[in-house]
Amino acid sequence: MVEGALVAGCRFFAGYPITPASEISEILSIKLPRLDGTFIQMEDEIASLGAVIGASLAGVKSMTATSGPGFSLMQENLGFAIMAEVPCVIVNVMRGGPSTGLPTFPSQSDVMQARWGTHGDHPAIALSASTVRECYEMTVKAFNLSEKFRTPVVLLMDEVVAHMREKMVLPDEDDVEVFNRVKPTVPPEWYMPYEDTPRGVPAMANFGEGYRYHVTGLTHDVRGFPTSRPDEIGPFIARLHRKISQHFSEIQMAEFFQTEDAEITIVAYGCVARSARRAMIEARERGIKVGLLKLVTIWPFARSAVEKVLQKSRILLVPEMNMGQISREVKRVNPGVAKVFTLNKVDGTIITPEEILNRITEVA
């Protein structure tokens, strides 16, 4: 993951120690200074994300990493980054909650917090990872999406994946696609930092480049200044949403395993997707036609991927390590053609292939 961040161009990290995300800080504290980057341990998570946003505005790709309680503290500044359209990456290694909860045990309980944690109507991009290779790839992807859409991107991990050791060959740096924010080409007098464009994403000047513009968390006009005019507020908030919804296909990532003929499809993400795959193979050995839809992009929700499996499957099973946060979304997009079953576990232990298999035989 750290390698992914560095390849993607991350040169600033601000964080606050928290289990189980501290390893990311520790490794970056060694690596960043050697690459002329900056590492700083801030006084809390609020300050960490604040510094990350400030650094990004100065033109340096930036990230932070945290876990549940720290992610809660970051919510206000997360909303600021969405509103002010400042790219950055926030890794949340999820733990069991609420409150201090289960610091050293895996969980997937921050899925909805990543979507709705900060106040107000806002779009959200959140990715997940279930293998070490995906940690690398999704970190690169998270930076690319944040730069492309001028928005913060949350990378949801769980303790299992974050602490997993797997062999992987790092791709050649030149083969990794890295996207950098689009810079303005107009002279400073003409620059509109928040104007609408065909893609819905305005060009972004960095501080210090002579564009001298204003950045605020208040609702603002195309020049970035506070406004309370309904004819400016409405289009602005609409554009914030549209710049994501219009580019669904660029953001959406999901994997289909043997879903073509599947009567039962498991919808899973993160470490649960690993158990689900094992369960799928074993179920097929027993003659039950099971497929797996692995969600990689968590938000915006993979409506089209679910609709695709619904063409064949009449039973969906959503195992997750929370009380049913993604299953709610699956139910929402299911037009009533399939039965949606859940398998929820919140005791700090992982969902095993056997548990999924048992549930499959129950519902089949």
Add this chain to the structure above:
Amino acid sequence: MTKKKQKVALPHPHDPLLRADRIPHIWCPGCGIGTIFGCVLTAIQKSGLPLDDVAMVSGIGCTGRMAGYLNLDSFHTTHGRAIPFATGLKLARPQSSVIVTSGDGDLFAIGGNHFIHAARRNVDMTIVCVNNFNYGMTGGQVAPSTPFGAKTTTTPIGNFEEPFNFCSLAAACGAVYVARWTTLHIRWITDSLLEAIQKRGFSFLEILAPCPVTFGRRNKLGKAVDLIKFLHERSVVRNQIDPKDAVLDFNKHLVVGKFIDIERPTFLDNYQLINRRELGDWPALERQVPRMEKQAKG
């Protein structure tokens, strides 16, 4: 002030730094923030710094709105968090001169923790705290600066808490430059600001400002002019004294002056020093105070 100039349509020396189309501003008549804003503009001009390298970061509140009227890179952040945003900005772009302008509530109540840590780290930035003794924008509630016994909307009978001495706090946390003035000390504010902007390290300037509309009115301190006079007449200049002795006593006197002006390596000086591995392990490193780059005074 600026409103008047606009009417007569004569060029004003601050014009190049102002976003004239954003004016009229939101501040109340008689408010001290405008005066301080003028001093900030003069100091920036006098510093001779390339304007593209100056950034203003502000928090939330009346003073927080300063950034929006300034024709520079300006950053209006979340409540209490101006300093962390400014820290990121400065560390990612060390050639920037970062000025944080905010009120006492933003910097010392909700943002107090960030203040003490940025001062400890000696992040190179200038903090301008407009102390109006209450929360102005939200209607005049009690703040960490409200004098004992003073009336606010949330202490209608009188404040039963003791206020902070911000200058003493800043010095104790490691600020390299600490000064306090009232809004009538215009020359001194400007001079201090210039010194603070040119100083490498965490500089702190507190300016006692009249807030006639919420604080002045409730405490029967008269009209704006009376309040300005009150603050000025009660003030006594005591340069170089230990800021913990620089007390603010509304019944006796308000101690102002330049209290601290010292040298100490900044966060980035030490970051680079420690990370130069060839110098050996960090306990053996000699801590050097970097030489000041002298800048021409306007």
